[in-house]
Amino acid sequence: MFIKTFLSLALGLCSLVAQVEASIKIQGSTTVGPIVVKAAEVLKSNKAIDIIVDTFGGSAAGLSSLASGTAQFGMISKEISEGDKAKYSDTHFTTHLIGSDAVALVVSKKLYDQGVKSLSLSQARDIYEKKVTNWKEVGGPDQKIIFLNKEPGRGTWEVFAKAIYGKVGKAPTVSHLEVGSNEEAKSKVISTPGALTQLSVAWAEKDSRVKALGLSVDGKLIQPDEEHIRAKEYPMARNLYLVSSKPLNEDQKALLDFLYSNAGQNIVEDYGYLRVSKNTN
Amino acid sequence: MAISGLARIQTKHAFAFFAGHRPQASLTRLIALIILGSVIFLSLGAFIFLVWKSGTVLWQEGLSFFLEANWHFRGNSYGAKALFLGSIITAFLALMICAPFSLFGAWALQNLRSEKIRFSIEALVTLMASVPSVVCGLLGILLLRPFLLQIFSPFGMETGDGLLTASLLLSIMILPTLFSLQLESFSKISKKYREQAFCLGLSRTKFFWSVVFPFGLPAILSSFALGLGRAAGETVAVFLVIGRLDNKLPSEGGWIDYLLNAGQSMTTKLGGPEIFISHQSPTHESALLLLALCLILMSVGTSTILLKFSKGKP
Numbered sequence: 001m002f003i004k005t006f007l008s009l010a011l012g013l014c015s016l017v018a019q020v021e022a023s024i025k026i027q028g029s030t031t032v033g034p035i036v037v038k039a040a041e042v043l044k045s046n047k048a049i050d051i052i053v054d055t056f057g058g059s060a061a062g063l064s065s066l067a068s069g070t071a072q073f074g075m076i077s078k079e080i081s082e083g084d085k086a087k088y089s090d091t092h093f094t095t096h097l098i099g100s101d102a103v104a105l106v107v108s109k110k111l112y113d114q115g116v117k118s119l120s121l122s123q124a125r126d127i128y129e130k131k132v133t134n135w136k137e138v139g140g141p142d143q144k145i146i147f148l149n150k151e152p153g154r155g156t157w158e159v160f161a162k163a164i165y166g167k168v169g170k171a172p173t174v175s176h177l178e179v180g181s182n183e184e185a186k187s188k189v190i191s192t193p194g195a196l197t198q199l200s201v202a203w204a205e206k207d208s209r210v211k212a213l214g215l216s217v218d219g220k221l222i223q224p225d226e227e228h229i230r231a232k233e234y235p236m237a238r239n240l241y242l243v244s245s246k247p248l249n250e251d252q253k254a255l256l257d258f259l260y261s262n263a264g265q266n267i268v269e270d271y272g273y274l275r276v277s278k279n280t281n
Numbered sequence: 282m283a284i285s286g287l288a289r290i291q292t293k294h295a296f297a298f299f300a301g302h303r304p305q306a307s308l309t310r311l312i313a314l315i316i317l318g319s320v321i322f323l324s325l326g327a328f329i330f331l332v333w334k335s336g337t338v339l340w341q342e343g344l345s346f347f348l349e350a351n352w353h354f355r356g357n358s359y360g361a362k363a364l365f366l367g368s369i370i371t372a373f374l375a376l377m378i379c380a381p382f383s384l385f386g387a388w389a390l391q392n393l394r395s396e397k398i399r400f401s402i403e404a405l406v407t408l409m410a411s412v413p414s415v416v417c418g419l420l421g422i423l424l425l426r427p428f429l430l431q432i433f434s435p436f437g438m439e440t441g442d443g444l445l446t447a448s449l450l451l452s453i454m455i456l457p458t459l460f461s462l463q464l465e466s467f468s469k470i471s472k473k474y475r476e477q478a479f480c481l482g483l484s485r486t487k488f489f490w491s492v493v494f495p496f497g498l499p500a501i502l503s504s505f506a507l508g509l510g511r512a513a514g515e516t517v518a519v520f521l522v523i524g525r526l527d528n529k530l531p532s533e534g535g536w537i538d539y540l541l542n543a544g545q546s547m548t549t550k551l552g553g554p555e556i557f558i559s560h561q562s563p564t565h566e567s568a569l570l571l572l573a574l575c576l577i578l579m580s581v582g583t584s585t586i587l588l589k590f591s592k593g594k595p
Binding site (some may be wrong): 079 | 356439528
């Protein structure tokens with residue numbers, strides 16, 4: 001009886017280990033997340049490859065789990081900085097570009113209709129530093145500005161900080177209300193009067209209750225649309241990456257090949273992001 | 282208390298078990314010893330790890346870790362006063378909101394004549410305990426947040442997220458714990474004394490305050506201790522409705538503003554993404570681990586004090 005139980009337990013454990021071995025764990029950005037989840041579904045049904053996708057902690061978690069070996073791919077929605085490379089000096093990161101996107105400053109539709117249609121970079125800076133605290137100071141209604149800051153470690157925040165301050169490290173230490181995933185940021189902007197947040201353009205365009213603001217740079221108003229993002233004129237444009245740190249096995253290569261293929265790039269476009277390049281395949 | 286009595290009996294048996302020389306039990310004994318050893322090793326090891334790691338931030342910040350509210354990891358300063366205050370305030374407020382409801386609710390239920398209704402209400406409240414905390418958090422976002430915002434926006438509530446929202450949500454979450462413990466103790470007491478008391482001509486109110494409350498006090502206090510522990514340790518639900526605003530103190534805009542608007546507690550700080558960023562920044566990592574250590578000590582401390590207190594009464 002005892003031996004039987006032991007054997008079945010051991011067998012169960014073995015199969016569990018085998019399953020974990022066979023699957024691909026991917027962690028990181030919620031912006032890249034939906035693309036990879038969709039790709040995982042397709043690969044699961046076509047090639048029986050198991051892929052687990054986790055977006056807790058954002059891009060920073062993607063890099064750290066890659067460095068600690070708990071994930072085989074990281075999803076990153078920003079450039080890997082010198083600071084990141086210094087932090088994980090033992091790990092060699094290989095980036096695989098799968099699409100591009102931009103970060104927009106986003107308000108609710110109501111606020112947009114009340115006259116908040118664009119901000120200049122310096123206005124955005126003043127709001128972030130709490131020097132401007134009411135919408136009427138930047139052309140909106142008389143309402144307090146509630147800045148919902150993306151939590152630390154999110155690629156979206158780093159792209160924002162880089163655009164406004166030139167360097168992530170130069171961003172001042174201010175405390176704001178924090179939001180985590182894109183979904184949370186979006187729903188809080190909708191439900192909070194006077195709210196402003198940083199959000200992926202693709203996520204903002206999918207929902208009519210939120211609006212992406214234009215950004216004026218040196219007096220020139222630039223909308224976060226495809227043309228300006230592709231030309232990198234829009235200051236908060238960014239690339240979306242899968243990152244690996246070790247040589248790839250067959251399954252992992254299959255995932256990348258799929259994402260580069262026409263079908264994979266169509267998924268990227270379906271979610272509102274931009275293809276790697278118009279000429280791909 | 283019943284629990285400690287049980288523990289004593291078990292310890293006695295355990296020692297007899299290890300002292301006895303029954304050869305047929307040697308394998309079981311070995312396994313038991315290994316498990317016991319690994320439990321002790323793991324819990325002590327985790328504790329020592331936390332103490333050892335938290336030295337770094339104490340060396341840099343000293344007492345200002347506890348006395349200042351300037352948690353800016355990008356500026357390499359770690360003052361966790363606002364986090365401590367946030368945890369203490371939300372937990373106690375939750376208990377204060379929940380206590381009267383559970384106390385009088387349990388008493389009222391105890392007095393219900395219909396066995397059927399009593400049973401179904403009891404079952405319903407017990408079921409409430411099994412609602413996962415993340416679901417509570419989501420309900421908090423969808424229902425509690427807009428509702429409170431509507432009521433309290435004239436008083437200066439800005440987003441609906443905040444310490445009050447978190448406390449209210451917590452008070453709902455700890456209700457089953459308090460309720461079932463109190464109900465159990467009331468049912469024991471009333472069986473014994475109810476008829477005698479009514480024979481003496483005591484009114485229900487008099488009976489409650491002069492018999493049920495003093496006799497049930499140990500159980501009530503231990504239910505408070507458990508509820509407080511749950512409230513202080515709860516992460517996910519609070520994380521979703523507290524707003525996660527660092528370094529907010531009541532001295533900034535008064536207590537009303539403090540309670541109505543966003544803040545941060547120890548668990549929500551630890552539940553956030555900072556541990557991923559702290560990689561290889563020893564001070565940041567150490568600050569988070571010291572916070573974890575304080576959380577353990579705080580919840581163990583309150584539980585011990587209140588349980589001890591509850592034991593001393595008749």
